[in-house]
Amino acid sequence: MVLEVKNVTKHFGGLVAVKDVTVSVRKGEILGLVGPNGAGKSTLLNIISGVYKPNNGEVFFNNENITSLSLNSICKKGIAKTFQHPQSFPGLCACEGVMISALHGNGHKPSLKEARHEAKECLSKVGFPESKLNVPLKNLNTIELRRTQLARALASRPDLLLLDELTTGLTPTEGEEAIRLIRQIRDEGITIMMIEHVMRIIMNVSDRIVVLDNGEKIAEGSPKEVGSDERVISSYLGEKYHI
Ligand SMILES: Nc1ncnc2c1ncn2[C@@H]1O[C@H](COP(=O)(O)OP(=O)(O)OP(=O)(O)O)[C@@H](O)[C@H]1O
Ligand SMILES: [Mg+2]
Structure with missing residues (x-):
């Protein structure tokens, strides 16, 4: 595993933005992160990259505990992020x-x-x-x-690239091009974790998908498994996603 997020929780005042989330990313994988607005997706990437410190839980990068490191040190270790x-x-x-x-x-x-x-x-x-x-x-x-x-x-x-809605605002053709580019970057050895709202893109590009809702992880699996998961359909997709 390149990245292991273990039981991470983040509060903003009384609001629990991320609740006891555990996620791992394998070397060379493209992991998709999806969920409704306010689900805690950006907060989770911000915790991994050191923008926020979690209230509970730990983040390991290449087996090293990076939870308390600064943003700058985490970047130097090899994690880069684009911002929403x-x-x-x-x-x-x-x-x-x-x-x-x-x-x-x-x-x-x-x-x-x-x-x-x-x-x-x-x-x-x-x-x-x-x-x-x-x-x-x-x-x-x-x-x-x-x-x-x-x-x-x-x-x-970076060894690990975190993308927060990189393709938002792009036309479908530009989106297709972004998919090609993201795959190419992965094929050159960079592991990728990405947030994306456009289902066509995330289902197409991800090896595995994690779904957050209300700060909690509600599903994890292949695009096909997640696309037909009842809880994901009722909280996010609305209907089964056909690949
Ligand atoms: N810096 C902050 N201070 C206070 N509340 C915050 C802060 N950042 C995020 N939140 C709150 O935490 C919750 C999760 O926000 P987050 O931005 O992680 O969601 P998201 O899944 O990325 O949503 P979106 O799809 O709209 O980008 C929301 O209720 C948001 O208002
Ligand atoms: Mg966000």
């Missing part, structure tokens, strides 16, 4: 945004020149247009911003 509501540096250009990750990421210290080269490589890999490398982030469209988010995560050289 990214707040980047609007005045920076795409290339500079990705360079920051290359400079501060997982365990290597490139020079500025090397970081620029790595940033360009990561942006090219995710299909970012070369002609827009120096355009400020605030002037990019949705798909271009999504590509820069992914490139930033990749530039930190």
